[in-house]
Each structure stands twice: as C-alpha cells, then as structure tokens.
Amino acid sequence: MRTPRAFSIVELLTALVLLAVGVAAYARAATAVSRLENQAHLRSAVAAVERARLDSLADLPCGTSREGTAAHRGILERWTLRPDARHAVLDQRLDVPSWPALSRRVVTPIPCRP
Numbered sequence: 001m002r003t004p005r006a007f008s009i010v011e012l013l014t015a016l017v018l019l020a021v022g023v024a025a026y027a028r029a030a031t032a033v034s035r036l037e038n039q040a041h042l043r044s045a046v047a048a049v050e051r052a053r054l055d056s057l058a059d060l061p062c063g064t065s066r067e068g069t070a071a072h073r074g075i076l077e078r079w080t081l082r083p084d085a086r087h088a089v090l091d092q093r094l095d096v097p098s099w100p101a102l103s104r105r106v107v108t109p110i111p112c113r114p
Contacts, residue, residue: 042074042102046094049075050106053092057081062088062112074098087111 007015049072057066060081067080076095081088087109096102 039099039102042096042099045073046075046096046102046104049077049094050092053077053079054090054108054110057088057090058110060088064088081110084109 060066063083065080065082067078069079070077074096076097078093078095080091082091083089090106090108090110092106092108094104094106
C-alpha cells in the first residue's frame with residue numbers, strides 16, 4: 001500500500017475555506033472595535049466640553065444670564081445660562097455632526113453661592 005505524499009485537493013479547499021472564514025471574522029471584529037473606539041473617544045470629548053462649560057460658569061453670580069455657541073474638535077455647542085430662584089440653570093445642546101447619535105441636550109442646575 002502506498003502512503004500519500006501530499007494533501008488532496010479536497011483537503012486544500014477545505015483549509016482555504018476555513019482560513020477565509022477566519023480572516024473575514026477577524027476583519028469584522030477589527031472594524032467593530034475601531035468603531036467602538038471612535039465612539040468612546042467622541043463620548044469622552046463631549047463629556048469634556050460639558051464639564052469645561054460647567055466649570056467656566058460655576059463662579060458667576062446667580063442672577064447672571066448668558067448664552068453662547070462654540071465649536072470644539074467637531075462638537076458644536078449651544079448653551080444658555082438663566083437664573084432661577086435658588087440656582088442658575090445651564091442648558092447645553094451638544095451636536096456631533098459626524099455621529100448624530102452622540103448629540104444630546106443637558107440641563108444642569110448650578111447652586112447659588114451663599
């Protein structure tokens with residue numbers, strides 16, 4: 001009986017199909033990870049813009065009323081500060097044109113200083 005010296009064509013095709021499936025799965029996973037990293041980076045940037053505006057307005061007197069717009073690394077910010085009886089209210093609208101699902105509106109009360 002003769003021993004085979006090479007792989008048969010069926011074995012080679014099976015190996016190639018398995019390799020192709022593995023490479024395709026890896027490519028899809030890498031794309032998903034890249035998208036999630038990008039989304040996390042944008043979420044972090046939006047949170048930093050929110051916090052920076054809050055910090056910049058926290059020391060204003062309570063009767064102060066202001067509004068403005070700004071653009072920060074692809075994030076468009078519109079905000080208003082209006083006085084209330086016991087606190088000031090910061091109303092922010094943060095738009096991310098490159099990823100509309102991350103756009104949001106945040107309303108934050110800022111306590112008055114005694």
